[in-house]
Amino acid sequence: MLQYQALNEYKAINYARKLRNMFKTNAELVCEEIGDGNLNLVFRITDKSSEKSIIIKQALPYARVVGEAWPLTLERARIESQALNVQQSICPGFVPIVYLYDSTMALTVMEDLSSHLIMRKGLVTRECYPHFACHIGTFLARTLYLTSDLALPSQMKKEKVVQFSNPEMCNISENLIFTDPYFASETNPFNPLIADKVVELRENNQLKLEVAKLKEGYLTHAQALIHGDLHTGSIMVTKESTKVIDPEFAFYGPMGFDIGAVIGNLLISFASHEGHTIDLQERMDYQAYLLTMIEQIWTYFEKEFRDLWEKESKERMAVIPGFVDHYLLQILVDAAGYAGCKMIRRIIGLVHVWDMESIDDPSLRAKAEKLALSIGKELVLERQQVQRINDITSLVRQLTG
Structure with missing residues (x-):
């Protein structure tokens, strides 16, 4: 055998x-x-x-x-x-x-996707991907909507929840994203030059309360089949093509988690250019490009999601005026919070990211990491104030100065 x-x-x-x-x-x-x-x-x-x-x-x-x-x-x-x-x-x-x-x-x-590059590496060298926002926005809308209660008969959706029950992998995310970064641990290495910022975060009880609420949503909101680990290392790209890989963390969870993962990782790249790109104008131009990309991703996502709502809905209550607006706003608010959690986890949790680790100068890396932590913290704390995608990018601009 x-x-x-x-x-x-x-x-x-x-x-x-x-x-x-x-x-x-x-x-x-x-x-x-x-x-x-x-x-x-x-x-x-x-x-x-x-x-x-x-x-x-x-x-x-x-x-x-x-x-x-x-x-x-x-x-x-x-x-x-x-x-x-x-x-x-x-x-x-x-x-x-x-x-x-x-x-x-x-x-x-x-x-084999040898013709493609891991997106994270391309972002470090300031590559531009003109079709990415459309591709990933469409992918997110279709994969999330069409695996949800909105599009599937109730019994079928519940069977899918069982099929994609993934407790061990979810437990990793529950700990690494929502718990471990907020407590001192040998498994949470970080740049010694940001120790003061780490202590500040871990002593911020309001932040930890909001993270606990987001964790509760991750644990209980079986909304759609999500990728579960949709960072820029799980996306391969060319100028013309986008491929999403590695969905081994997939399970039925909150839609905003996948969207937040993409946004959070693009914002990690944004912050990393404080260390990667010394020329001020080059840095500002590329950071502006990344913020525009985030806005475009949501715009494409929302358009496709609304189209699917109109054409593919199996939920009779979907026709109630205002329901789609409420639904999308909740996804956006969740996405902001999960983006913040993802950013914090990648700076002070287990397994850091190439965006930051490839900055050789520890002081420059600390500057970038502190910016990422500040953005992540504010996204978690202020997520309920978000009404549109520009509220997220405006917050980032304010924090960057």
Whole structure:
């Protein structure tokens, strides 16, 4: 009987050879491990003659970032492959195509996106992506609306909640995003030059109360099938194309969480250019571009969401005047709060981000990190004052001075 075993490059090639209708029998295959994530093994298998390639992504039974002392469920591989299939059916072209899911080996064989770049890296070098706002706004609207009670019969939606129950991965987010950053811990490393700011945040009881409210929403609001970890390291881009990857944290949660994750990570990039971009005009221009992108993302999201509300709604109460406006405002308010939580967590929690870590000068990095923490804090505290997307970007402009 076949049993799970972690692959290496040699084993990955042998596995690929056995895949039906994937490579020719005599193909000369080469393999490269390309994973830089915290939880999985990722291999690219290429036929040297035809240059046809695939990705094999395998879940490990522990977190690579910590080691075997932090065991993890292999069930997340099923969640990821099934979430990708749902997203592909709803919004084709915005996720990698899944060729095979192997439950025994906890792996997924999928489309190779070598022509794309991890978005986080592009943002560090001030790349512009003219279609990204439209792409991600549309993706978010379709994947969130069409997996919710608004579009699905009640019983089917409840069955989907069970199908995508993901308690172990959710527990990671519950701790790393909403709890651990607000208490002293060895697993919360941070730049010593921001120690005063960290103490200030951890002693701010109003902030912690608002984070607790947001955590309660994350725990209880099974609104739609969310990606669950939609940061700029889970998005691959070219100038023309956008692909969302790695939905292993997917579950039924609050719609605003995914939108907030995108906004929060774009604002981390915004803050990081205090250290990356020394020329003042260049920095101001790119930061303005990022804020405009955030505004455009919401604009595209809202337009598509309203169109779906009008054309795809299965909820009879959806026709009540004012309901769609109320619904969208709650998503936006949630998104602001979750964006703030995401920003704080990436500065003073476990697993930092390349945007900040690639700033070599500790004092410049501290300046960028303090700005990110200030923005994150105010987004959490002031989220109930948000009425439109420009309220978020205006707040950022005020804090930046």
